[in-house]
Amino acid sequence: MEGEQPKPLLELRGISKSFGGVAALREVDFTLSEGEIHGLVGENGAGKSTLMKIIAGVHAAYQGRMQLAGRPVSFTSARDARDAGIGMVHQELSLVPQLTVAENVFLGAQPLTRFGTVDWPRMRREAARELESLGIEADPAAILGTLPLGLQQLIELARVLFSGARIIILDEPTSALSPPEIERLFSLLRRLRESGRSIIFISHFLDDVLQISDSVTVFRNGRRIAHAAVPTIDKAWLIENMIGRDHGELADSYVNRVELRGRPETDVALEVEGLSLTGAFSDISFRLHSGEVLGIYGFMGSGQLELAKSLFGRRPAERGTLRLAGRPVRLSSTSRARRAGLAFVPESRRSMLFAQEPVYKNVSIAILDHIHRFMLRPARERTIAHARIGDLGIRPPSAEIRLGALSGGNQQKVALAKWLTRQPLVLILSEPTRGMDVGAKEDVVRIIRKVRDEGIGVIVISTEPETVLSLADRILVMKKGAMTREFAAQWVGKDELLAAA
Amino acid sequence: MDATARTERRTAGRTRRILKDRLRTIAPFATLVFLVAFFGIASPSFLSFANLQNVLQQISITGIMAVGLTFVILCAEIDLSVAAIANVAGVVIAFFTVQDSSVNIANIPLSGGWAILLGFAASFLLGGVNAAATTMIGLPSFITTLAMLEIGAGICAVLVRGQIAYAVPPLIQTLGSGSIGPVPWIAVMAALVMLISHLVLRYTRFGRYVYMVGGNREAAEYSGVNVRWIVNSVLIISAVCSGFAGMLGVAHFGSAQQNEFDNYLLDSIAAVVVGGTSLFGGSGGIGETIIGLLVLGVLNNGLDHVSIDSFVKILIRGLILLAALIINIYAQRLRESGAAA
Ligand SMILES: Nc1ncnc2c1ncn2[C@@H]1O[C@H](COP(=O)(O)OP(=O)(O)OP(=O)(O)O)[C@@H](O)[C@H]1O
Ligand SMILES: [Mg+2]
Numbered sequence: 001m002e003g004e005q006p007k008p009l010l011e012l013r014g015i016s017k018s019f020g021g022v023a024a025l026r027e028v029d030f031t032l033s034e035g036e037i038h039g040l041v042g043e044n045g046a047g048k049s050t051l052m053k054i055i056a057g058v059h060a061a062y063q064g065r066m067q068l069a070g071r072p073v074s075f076t077s078a079r080d081a082r083d084a085g086i087g088m089v090h091q092e093l094s095l096v097p098q099l100t101v102a103e104n105v106f107l108g109a110q111p112l113t114r115f116g117t118v119d120w121p122r123m124r125r126e127a128a129r130e131l132e133s134l135g136i137e138a139d140p141a142a143i144l145g146t147l148p149l150g151l152q153q154l155i156e157l158a159r160v161l162f163s164g165a166r167i168i169i170l171d172e173p174t175s176a177l178s179p180p181e182i183e184r185l186f187s188l189l190r191r192l193r194e195s196g197r198s199i200i201f202i203s204h205f206l207d208d209v210l211q212i213s214d215s216v217t218v219f220r221n222g223r224r225i226a227h228a229a230v231p232t233i234d235k236a237w238l239i240e241n242m243i244g245r246d247h248g249e250l251a252d253s254y255v256n257r258v259e260l261r262g263r264p265e266t267d268v269a270l271e272v273e274g275l276s277l278t279g280a281f282s283d284i285s286f287r288l289h290s291g292e293v294l295g296i297y298g299f300m301g302s303g304q305l306e307l308a309k310s311l312f313g314r315r316p317a318e319r320g321t322l323r324l325a326g327r328p329v330r331l332s333s334t335s336r337a338r339r340a341g342l343a344f345v346p347e348s349r350r351s352m353l354f355a356q357e358p359v360y361k362n363v364s365i366a367i368l369d370h371i372h373r374f375m376l377r378p379a380r381e382r383t384i385a386h387a388r389i390g391d392l393g394i395r396p397p398s399a400e401i402r403l404g405a406l407s408g409g410n411q412q413k414v415a416l417a418k419w420l421t422r423q424p425l426v427l428i429l430s431e432p433t434r435g436m437d438v439g440a441k442e443d444v445v446r447i448i449r450k451v452r453d454e455g456i457g458v459i460v461i462s463t464e465p466e467t468v469l470s471l472a473d474r475i476l477v478m479k480k481g482a483m484t485r486e487f488a489a490q491w492v493g494k495d496e497l498l499a500a501a
Numbered sequence: 502m503d504a505t506a507r508t509e510r511r512t513a514g515r516t517r518r519i520l521k522d523r524l525r526t527i528a529p530f531a532t533l534v535f536l537v538a539f540f541g542i543a544s545p546s547f548l549s550f551a552n553l554q555n556v557l558q559q560i561s562i563t564g565i566m567a568v569g570l571t572f573v574i575l576c577a578e579i580d581l582s583v584a585a586i587a588n589v590a591g592v593v594i595a596f597f598t599v600q601d602s603s604v605n606i607a608n609i610p611l612s613g614g615w616a617i618l619l620g621f622a623a624s625f626l627l628g629g630v631n632a633a634a635t636t637m638i639g640l641p642s643f644i645t646t647l648a649m650l651e652i653g654a655g656i657c658a659v660l661v662r663g664q665i666a667y668a669v670p671p672l673i674q675t676l677g678s679g680s681i682g683p684v685p686w687i688a689v690m691a692a693l694v695m696l697i698s699h700l701v702l703r704y705t706r707f708g709r710y711v712y713m714v715g716g717n718r719e720a721a722e723y724s725g726v727n728v729r730w731i732v733n734s735v736l737i738i739s740a741v742c743s744g745f746a747g748m749l750g751v752a753h754f755g756s757a758q759q760n761e762f763d764n765y766l767l768d769s770i771a772a773v774v775v776g777g778t779s780l781f782g783g784s785g786g787i788g789e790t791i792i793g794l795l796v797l798g799v800l801n802n803g804l805d806h807v808s809i810d811s812f813v814k815i816l817i818r819g820l821i822l823l824a825a826l827i828i829n830i831y832a833q834r835l836r837e838s839g840a841a842a
Contacts, residue, residue, distance in 0.1 A: 314722065338725025351719040356783060357712075365713055365724040368706045376704055418724065 008067075009034040009198050010055065010167060015064035017050055019405065022396065024050045026222045028064070032167065037189060037199045039209040039230075042219030043242055043437040044409030045395050048202050049091055051219075052169045055200075056088035057081030082108075087165030089156050091172045091202075091408040091435065092350060097145030097152075102127035104144050105159050130162045131155070135184045149348045150176040150300040150463065157185065161192065168192065169200045172408065174208060175434045176347060178299040178463035179498060186212050204409070204437050205466075206235045218242055243439055261473040262489025266291045267325065269457030270426045272311070275320030280306035281481040284320070288426060288457040293448060295472025296461045299501050303481035304461045305347055308430045311459075312344035313337035325425055338366070341425035345415050345432060352415045355404035359394070360385035362403050362414050367422045388417035393443055408435045416444065426457045433467050445470050465494040477501050525777040525784070525832040529792045529825070532775075536796060540803030547806045554683065560798035561691040562587075562750045562762075564791075566769040568691075568698045569742025571790045572735040574773050575702070577715045577782025578642040580739045582631060584766035585653025586624050587747030588759070592657045594620040594673060594748050595666035595757035606664050613670030620748050621741060627653065628740025632733035642736065650766075657759050665758040669751055677752020687749050694742065699787040711735060715782025772797050775825040781833050796821070 010032040017025040025047045032038050042048050053059045055066070057075030066073055068084060075081040081088075095104045103110070105127040113119045127140040136154045144152060153176045160168055174182050189199055189212060203209050209216060210230060218226045218241040226241045269290040276282040281303035288294050298304045310317045313331035322329050324340055331337040337344070343366070346352050354362055364371070364381040371377050371384075385399040392413040394406070403414060412435050419427060432448070433441045448471055452458055460471045468475055475492065477485040477500040485500040540547040566583045573580045596608045597616035611619070627649060634645035669677070676686045702708035714721045714731045722728050746765075751757040776793025778785025800821060804814045 312723075333727070333729075334722050334725050335727035335730075343725075344723065346723055351717075352723050354713060354716045354720055354783075356716055361709070361713075365709075365721070365726070368709060372706070374705055374707075376706060376709055 007034060008032065009069060011067040012051075012055070013065045013067075015051065015054060015062060015066075017047075017054060017059060017062040023222050025054075025062075028219075028222070028224045030217065030224065032198050032200060034198055035193055035196050036214045037193055037201055037212055039213030039216035040200055040202045040219065041204070041206065041209055041216060041238055041242060042225075044413075044435075044440055045407040046219040046242075047222040048219055049171055049407060052088060052171055052200065052202065055081070055167075056086055056169060058088075082163070082165070085164070085166035086169070087160035087163050087167070088169040089153075089160050089171060089173050091175075093149075093152055093156055095144055095152060095156050095159070097143075099144060100140065101131070101138050101142050101144055101147070101155055102140035104155055105130060105140070105162070107159060109163065130158055134158050134161070134188060135181075148301060148305055150178065150181065153177060154181060154185075161188065165197070167198050167200070169202075171202045172204070172435055173201075174203055174205060176300075176431065176463070178501075179465070181300060182208065204435065204441075205464075206238050206438070209238070210235065220244055239438060242437070257491050257493035258469050259491050260475065260488055261292075263474060264289050264292050266455070268323075269325060270311075270459075271323040271326075273321045273323075275307070275310065275317045275322070277306060277310055277315065277317045280310070280315075281478070284478075284483055286476060286483065288459060290325075290425070290457045291452055291455045292473045293452050293458040293460055293471050295468035295475040296459060296478060297465060297468045297475055297497055297501060298463065298478035300463050302478040302501065304463075304478045305430055307478070308344065308428050308459070308461050309346065311337075311428055312342055314344075342428065343419040343422060343424035343426070344428045345419060345430060347431040347434065349408075349411050349415055349434075352418075353403055353411060355402070357403060358400050359389070359403055359406070359414055360399035363388055363399075363417045363421070366418050370422060384421050385417075388420060391420070391443075391447060392417055393440065409437055409440055412436055413440065413444075416447075420447065420451065423454070424456060426459065427451060428459045428461070430461045431463070431467070432460060432471075441467075441470070465497045468497070469494065524828065524835065525779070526789065526792075528828050529775055529777050529789070529796055532821075533792055533796045533799065536799045536803060540799065540806060544803070544806035547803055550683075552802065552806075554685065556795075556798045556802045557688040558685045558753075559802060560772075560794045561685070561687040562746045562753065563765055563768045563772055563797070564691040564794050565694050565746035565749070566743050566765055567772040567790050567794060568694050568787060569739035570769050570773050571698070571778055571785065571787060572702075572711060573642070573739045574778050574780060575711050575715045575782055575785060576732055576735045577718070578635070578732060578735065579646065579770075580631065580642065580736060581646040581766065582627070582649035582653055583739060583743040583746075583769055584762040584764075585650045585657075586627050586740050586743040587750060587762045587765065588657045589627060589653045590620040590624045590744035590747035591751035591757045591761060592660045592666070592759075593623045594669050595751060596660050598666075598668045598670055600666050600668050604664055604666050606661055606666060608666070613672055616670050617673060617748065621744055624740045624744025624747070625737060628737035629733075631740060632736040635736060636729040636732050642732075646736075654760070661757065661759060663759065665756050667756055669748070669757070673748050673752045675752075677749040678755070687753055690745075690749060694745070695787050695791060702786055707731070707734070712783055715779075715784075717783070768797060771822050771825070774829055775822065777829065777832075779833055780826075780829055793825075 008031045012030040015025055015028040028051060040048050054062050057078045057080045060076045073084060102124045106123055111119045111122045124140045131138055136158060138147060138151055138155060157173055201212055213230050215229045217224060218238060220242060266289045268287050270288040273285045275284040284307060296304045309315050313334045313336055316332050322331060329340050360381050363385040371380050382399050389397050389399060394410050394413045403411060416432060433444050448458055460468060462468050475487040476483055479501055546552060566587060570580055570583060594616045597611045597619055599610040600608050631645050631649050634640050635642045676690055679686045710726050710731050713726060714728050718728060747762060750762060772793040773790050774780060775796050776789035778789045800818060
């Protein structure tokens with residue numbers, strides 16, 4: 001199938017890479033042609049990010065050969081790769097949260113004045129122009145860390161897209177974006193392709209991959225399993241190759257319309273009335289029953305992520321009241337919220353996990369007080385961690401491995417695992433399946449249903465219609481900081497959600 | 502590539518990785534072994550039993566302060582007021598003890614127990630001020646404890662008014678300058694503080710939270726850890742340890758006066774950092790601090806045993822500290838690139 005393709009720009013042959021004796025890539029071949037958008041899919045831990053990091057010079061030690069424009073290359077650092085025209089947007093953001101937006105856009109390549117000092121006015125001006133051409137509404141002087149994750153992701157995109165790279169690697173660039181931003185990104189990618197750039201696009205949203213890519217490569221278990229031009233393949237083909245067996249029902253589990261169950265006859269677990277926070281949301285009221293999954297959907301910047309943080313006491317609301325199981329509560333801090341019976345998984349992994357610590361400590365952190373009042377019981381912690389590793393299919397299934405060594409999707413599973421042991425009254429999940437592969441998403445659906453059936457009230461907040469549709473019993477839509485629409489006990493599909501948002 | 506070459510490369514890679522991972526703990530230990538060997542050969546008196554006793558005694562006061570600081574640094578905070586708080590506690594117990602009539606300060610004699618209690622109370626209070634300013638007002642601990650350094654010096658100045666007091670309560674006198682058999686009491690006290698702190702850090706929920714807050718404060722917060730409470734606690738622990746060190750120190754030196762512990766600030770920070778506890782929080786511990794203390798103790802003591810210009814001594818200490826800082830920061834980089842990869 002590769003016969004009639006234009007000349008290869010980047011060629012990798014027989015790439016193998018292992019971490020501490022565990023193979024992440026085995027004899028992988030990969031070819032990127034000039035002016036193509038190349039989709040890359042595979043389950044969590046299949047080795048996608050690892051191969052991309054080899055191309056981008058992050059991993060310098062590996063076996064195999066790499067050729068760029070016909071010449072053998074071996075990068076010893078990310079800088080080498082950048083100088084050779086390769087830019088990468090990492091799965092985990094690699095920006096500096098303490099710096100301003102403009103500084104981040106020009107990270108490592110600031111415009112200089114004649115005297116060799118940083119040309120601040122020009123930097124701000126150019127950053128503003130570049131962001132605008134991408135349709136990103138962000139003040140170049142704002143501190144990056146204060147912006148929502150999706151916006152940070154767009155800014156990282158801007159940095160790489162405008163760095164002049166010939167080869168642009170996007171490792172799950174859309175995982176925190178909502179449909180309008182994704183559309184904007186895609187039209188930009190097409191423009192870049194026209195100008196002769198080559199793009200590698202990794203995503204677990206198979207529809208997106210099929211929509212944007214010219215050809216797709218599938219990885220499984222560190223091996224390249226298949227490669228095909230897009231018009232010849234469909235979603236079922238991708239899934240079959242990804243998981244190695246026929247799994248037809250996965251393919252259409254998200255695209256169809258779903259019937260919402262509607263409000264159950266149970267007690268109200270959480271009652272929110274007139275909640276407001278300047279600049280984020282205003283006058284939010286809703287009720288969450290125990291034993292239901294309430295989906296809150298909205299585009300990026302609709303205030304739903306801030307609402308979640310506020311409910312967990314991270315950024316307390318300025319006005320409004322909260323009742324937990326009928327009792328009024330004031331959640332002025334996260335530790336209070338936890339003690340009151342709330343649990344929260346934020347959308348950003350970086351702010352949820354301890355990369356240097358082993359998996360079991362990441363899982364047990366929120367339940368240490370349940371295990372023992374004063375002392376640690378590492379054996380108990382490990383038992384619990386092993387149970388969660390089993391439930392969620394975390395791979396590799398080890399409680400001792402350093403969290404940072406897990407693949408992106410598996411890290412997300414650990415973030416979720418943390419709260420599943422503690423039986424909260426209300427579980428708030430912000431983008432719970434971000435970065436997970438199709439199989440893992442199914443697992444999460446199963447687990448959340450189980451949690452719900454145990455009588456816990458669950459709130460699922462997302463900018464992806466699929467996530468909300470696959471999980472929720474009832475859906476609220478937020479727009480510009482206000483609740484605009486409720487869907488309950490009816491059929492609903494992606495189109496209706498998008499129209500309401 | 503043939504098979505043996507490949508295995509060789511793989512083993513080499515693994516050794517390198519282990520070395521990288523452990524750099525922060527291996528380097529201080531290697532330094533210690535090297536220094537002991539060097540001074541042992543250079544000077545016959547260095548490895549004598551009496552000198553060993555000496556080293557122990559010399560590092561005990563620094564040790565108690567450094568243990569408190571270890572908590573703070575593990576949380577990715579800093580405490581610059583340890584020496585000042587030690588000084589305050591030392592002056593306070595002297596102030597509440599009967600002094601010889603030749604000492605011209607308006608002291609208020611109380612029974613020994615009360616004086617000791619007040620010494621601890623003073624350090625607890627000053628630690629509390631550090632904590633409140635850091636977590637409630639939100640100033641960086643670097644700034645609050647710098648201010649506390651001045652405040653502490655001020656309190657001492659007001660209490661002793663340039664005089665020197667000599668008497669301390671008998672219990673403190675024994676613990677600071679007595680010994681049981683060949684072992685100085687002060688070393689026993691330091692060992693006790695270290696042991697307790699080690700147990701707290703390793704085996705209690707509080708200890709785990711300290712590491713987690715230092716490792717990723719935001720994640721700790723999102724896990725429902727009461728981050729403020731942890732930061733408050735470590736600053737108070739540090740102050741109380743310093744206070745204890747100060748009281749013992751006054752007995753050890755046989756006098757309470759202004760600026761008595763000024764050298765100890767840098768020494769105790771150096772001990773923690775040289776030992777390999779990360780300045781960025783989240784990794785390290787009491788074991789590391791003990792190694793750091795021994796490195797500094799052996800260095801200080803050993804340089805006295807070989808004939809070196811005392812000015813060059815200062816230079817050598819500075820260079821060792823610089824090397825330790827470079828290793829500390831380099832190890833952090835490795836850790837971070839490991840995490841990103
Ligand atoms: N720094 C590391 N140290 C040890 N093992 C690692 C490291 N980075 C990746 N791995 C392992 O290599 C394998 C491949 O990981 P990789 O991140 O490439 O997966 P991925 O295909 O990008 O998955 P995801 O979709 O979840 O992001 C996984 O088993 C992972 O645990
Ligand atoms: Mg990945």
